[in-house]
Amino acid sequence: MITLLLALATAPVQTPRPTLVVVITVDQLRPDYLVRYRGQLSGGLARLLERGAVFERAYQDHAITETAVGHATLLAGRHPARHGIIRNDAGVQDSTSPLLNAAAGSAIGGASPFRFRGTVLMDWLKVRDLRSRALSLSIKDRGAILPMGRTREQVYWYAGGELTTSTYYAAVLPEWVQQFNARNLPARAAGRAWDLLLAPAAYGEPDSVPWERAGRDNVFGHRLPQDAAGARSGFPATPFGDEYLLAFALEGVQRIGLGRGPVPDLLALSLSSTDYIGHRFGPDSREIHDQVLRLDRAIGAFLDSLYRLRDSTRILVALTADHGVTAIPERTVAMGGGPAERVADAFAWRMDSALAARLGPADDGRPWVEIDNGLVTMQGRALAARGVRPDSLADVWLREARARPAVLRVDTRRTLAAADTARDPIARRWRHLLPPDVEFAVAITLRPGSVWAAPIAAMHGSPHDADAAVPLILMGPGVRAGRYAGRVGVVDLAPTLARLLDVPPLEPLDGRVLTEASRPTGH
Numbered sequence: 001m002i003t004l005l006l007a008l009a010t011a012p013v014q015t016p017r018p019t020l021v022v023v024i025t026v027d028q029l030r031p032d033y034l035v036r037y038r039g040q041l042s043g044g045l046a047r048l049l050e051r052g053a054v055f056e057r058a059y060q061d062h063a064i065t066e067t068a069v070g071h072a073t074l075l076a077g078r079h080p081a082r083h084g085i086i087r088n089d090a091g092v093q094d095s096t097s098p099l100l101n102a103a104a105g106s107a108i109g110g111a112s113p114f115r116f117r118g119t120v121l122m123d124w125l126k127v128r129d130l131r132s133r134a135l136s137l138s139i140k141d142r143g144a145i146l147p148m149g150r151t152r153e154q155v156y157w158y159a160g161g162e163l164t165t166s167t168y169y170a171a172v173l174p175e176w177v178q179q180f181n182a183r184n185l186p187a188r189a190a191g192r193a194w195d196l197l198l199a200p201a202a203y204g205e206p207d208s209v210p211w212e213r214a215g216r217d218n219v220f221g222h223r224l225p226q227d228a229a230g231a232r233s234g235f236p237a238t239p240f241g242d243e244y245l246l247a248f249a250l251e252g253v254q255r256i257g258l259g260r261g262p263v264p265d266l267l268a269l270s271l272s273s274t275d276y277i278g279h280r281f282g283p284d285s286r287e288i289h290d291q292v293l294r295l296d297r298a299i300g301a302f303l304d305s306l307y308r309l310r311d312s313t314r315i316l317v318a319l320t321a322d323h324g325v326t327a328i329p330e331r332t333v334a335m336g337g338g339p340a341e342r343v344a345d346a347f348a349w350r351m352d353s354a355l356a357a358r359l360g361p362a363d364d365g366r367p368w369v370e371i372d373n374g375l376v377t378m379q380g381r382a383l384a385a386r387g388v389r390p391d392s393l394a395d396v397w398l399r400e401a402r403a404r405p406a407v408l409r410v411d412t413r414r415t416l417a418a419a420d421t422a423r424d425p426i427a428r429r430w431r432h433l434l435p436p437d438v439e440f441a442v443a444i445t446l447r448p449g450s451v452w453a454a455p456i457a458a459m460h461g462s463p464h465d466a467d468a469a470v471p472l473i474l475m476g477p478g479v480r481a482g483r484y485a486g487r488v489g490v491v492d493l494a495p496t497l498a499r500l501l502d503v504p505p506l507e508p509l510d511g512r513v514l515t516e517a518s519r520p521t522g523h
């Protein structure tokens, strides 16, 4: 008897093998929102915080903290320097892969992952068992496409008022997607109001703030335009955008039979409304507060429905973000938070014009010099072939940028290579961003709080913690719930999911398995 009891006590805990992995990426979700609004969370975010492994210091540990870059990193387990997606403007745009809804496609252009290098979790699953399938959804093309790497799975995003995909993935939209589109939910939301979820006293933030949305339509209740076209375009910038995408996800799970086993399937959801709302109203607004509460309820209702459809003990859930956001500079100044500026980057345009006047256009029609989020790229070899030394351009930039008070530092390939990345997170994040074949003159980092000029209230894209810190939570079979205070990266997500799914990655990764929060699943 005693022997039997001992045997029972020492038998390894058999955890069921997951049959569905749900990766929820909330576009622009700052981790401090989960702390700030904790007492008012009662839905999916609350459930994840209570029952999940919560990593309190997680980062998208690269510079140019934009949507494409963060989503490409999500399930690659590798930094942008190796997956090759280093900015939105060189993300998924591909005119050779038009969208399937012609009306939207001609206006918006095509999209595919052709710039993405290497493999992702979905490739690893497919190599082990071809029956593994994925559904990846977002309001944004880059949010749906890049978590899947180059795999040709079911990938849909919102364009022109409906969900679509590109010819990279399919020749025609499946019937279930067409039927969902036929419900015409965005157009039918014309005139719908977005009011506060809770009583006004539950919100500490002032509502009417001049720097929110340039002072227009910046108080509750917000209302979608009365006409169908206006409703379709305004829809993603309301909490209804997330509810719509989650409804579509549940429809997809049922119609394509995702997560039934025996092999694991993948459901990747990128929820974009927080980003649209955050850009307009900023991270300290009543609007973002209400959006996070509604996101919490929407994810909760989604998980409840999913757990009715599939065995919850075999569903692994991950929640993270592609980036955070910097406070509105005008607010920072008004609150006494020090100097915070919007910095114009017209100098790049002037330098490019001067070069074009002297040398003529570059052979490939692209600019000689470009700046994007502080990264000054140039056609170095082509310039050298025409007698312009790339180093001389870098020197001009060093002088120009250092003369500006809002500039914290200016790096070159040489200074980044020499930096101590353990002690210098800014250098580390630029190094994690830049593939060896990207030709750049300098990488300019603004002081925390300042942003590159853009016609929108709040911005992200910097290598500072406001933009780089993200939530990272895992919940489900094989996950040890608890709070973890060590610094981790979003690059650790893919190797950790791979371990929980017992599937080997197909290439060396930058991330590590978060062994502190996981135990192997049973066989």
Ligand SMILES: [Zn+2]
Binding pocket: 028, 067, 275, 279, 460
């Ligand atoms: Zn954004």
